[in-house]
Amino acid sequence: MNENHPSDGTVDVDAAVVDTADDIAEMRIRGAATIADAAAEALAIQAERSDADSPGAFQRQLRTAAKTLYETRPTAVSLPNALRYVLRGMEGETVADLRETTIARAEEFRTDLEQAQVTLGEIGANRLRDGDVVMTHCHSTDALSCIEAALEDGKEIEAIVKETRPRKQGHITARQLREWGVPVTLVVDNAARRYLDEADHVLVGADSIAADGSVINKIGTSGLAVNARERGVPVMVAAQTIKLHPDTMTGQTVEIEMRAEEEVLPPEERADIVADAPNDDGLSVENPAFDVTPPRHVDAIVTERGQFPPESIVTLMRELFGETTGEPWEV
Numbered sequence: 282m283n284e285n286h287p288s289d290g291t292v293d294v295d296a297a298v299v300d301t302a303d304d305i306a307e308m309r310i311r312g313a314a315t316i317a318d319a320a321a322e323a324l325a326i327q328a329e330r331s332d333a334d335s336p337g338a339f340q341r342q343l344r345t346a347a348k349t350l351y352e353t354r355p356t357a358v359s360l361p362n363a364l365r366y367v368l369r370g371m372e373g374e375t376v377a378d379l380r381e382t383t384i385a386r387a388e389e390f391r392t393d394l395e396q397a398q399v400t401l402g403e404i405g406a407n408r409l410r411d412g413d414v415v416m417t418h419c420h421s422t423d424a425l426s427c428i429e430a431a432l433e434d435g436k437e438i439e440a441i442v443k444e445t446r447p448r449k450q451g452h453i454t455a456r457q458l459r460e461w462g463v464p465v466t467l468v469v470d471n472a473a474r475r476y477l478d479e480a481d482h483v484l485v486g487a488d489s490i491a492a493d494g495s496v497i498n499k500i501g502t503s504g505l506a507v508n509a510r511e512r513g514v515p516v517m518v519a520a521q522t523i524k525l526h527p528d529t530m531t532g533q534t535v536e537i538e539m540r541a542e543e544e545v546l547p548p549e550e551r552a553d554i555v556a557d558a559p560n561d562d563g564l565s566v567e568n569p570a571f572d573v574t575p576p577r578h579v580d581a582i583v584t585e586r587g588q589f590p591p592e593s594i595v596t597l598m599r600e601l602f603g604e605t606t607g608e609p610w611e612v
């Protein structure tokens with residue numbers, strides 16, 4: 282039997298679930314779609330390895346596993362959407378049936394997620410013309426899918442890649458684009474406005490999309506979008522429907538994750554600033570991971586269901602989610 286870890290003091294979850302939760306929290310697994318995929322995989326592993334001796338015990342284990350995964354990072358709604366989707370497929374009167382349906386549902390989710398990204402890319406590629414220059418922010422697999430599809434269509438695309446402090450995820454984007462042979466100009470975030478004059482599009486992903494069409498994405502997206510609007514550069518958001526945040530239909534706001542000071546200011550650099558007073562607590566650092574771009578600064582949200590003006594995204598949300606909200610383990 283596999284090693285188990287008590288998650289809430291009463292129900293054990295598999296070590297693989299705890300590992301995945303740690304990887305998400307520490308951003309070894311990151312990016313909204315990748316997080317959703319890993320969470321679904323972890324639930325399947327939990328189902329596969331469960332030692333539950335009754336249907337009730339199995340369901341409690343799966344719900345505890347979902348809660349463990351949910352409590353890692355708060356902003357990307359793809360995580361609770363994935364957990365809810367998988368748990369809704371957990372059906373049957375016996376442990377064997379529950380196991381089988383949960384694993385099948387997780388596999389279906391992961392296949393659909395991959396296909397949605399491909400379809401989204403094909404739709405997004407229609408916005409990109411041969412010879413266009415795209416400015417990117419952070420690293421988004423949904424955004425890159427649009428560029429990949431444009432390249433497959435035979436279009437030549439160039440990219441201006443923002444570094445994206447503090448974690449420099451722009452480097453991941455640059456690496457992927459260079460693998461595809463795309464000419465890349467890497468710039469620090471502060472240079473973005475200067476280089477917008479050379480861009481035909483701003484192309485970003487999303488961690489969550491609110492019902493009013495606001496886009497919650499990596500910190501710096503909103504400033505980029507404001508500058509792009511001022512320069513007349515269209516802003517395109519590539520976001521699978523798994524990024525639509527159902528709770529915002531009933532007025533909830535999206536929690537913005539605040540991350541550790543050390544990502545911005547390593548201890549040795551802090552020591553330099555407060556060299557004369559090592560115990561100085563008058564220096565504080567804020568490190569929000571995301572910001573909110575209002576719909577008026579976004580031209581199009583591209584999903585696998587088509588392209589939407591941000592103000593109309595709520596119609597798609599109602600169709601996909603109805604009015605259902607609540608915690609993913611309370612399915």
Ligand SMILES: O=P(O)(O)OC[C@H]1O[C@H](OP(=O)(O)O)[C@H](O)[C@@H]1O
Binds near residue numbers: 312313315
């Ligand atoms: O789902 P895909 O398009 O890959 O990524 C969507 C978004 O997830 C990332 O968040 P983080 O790096 O996990 O904080 C970035 O903000 C990126 O735009």
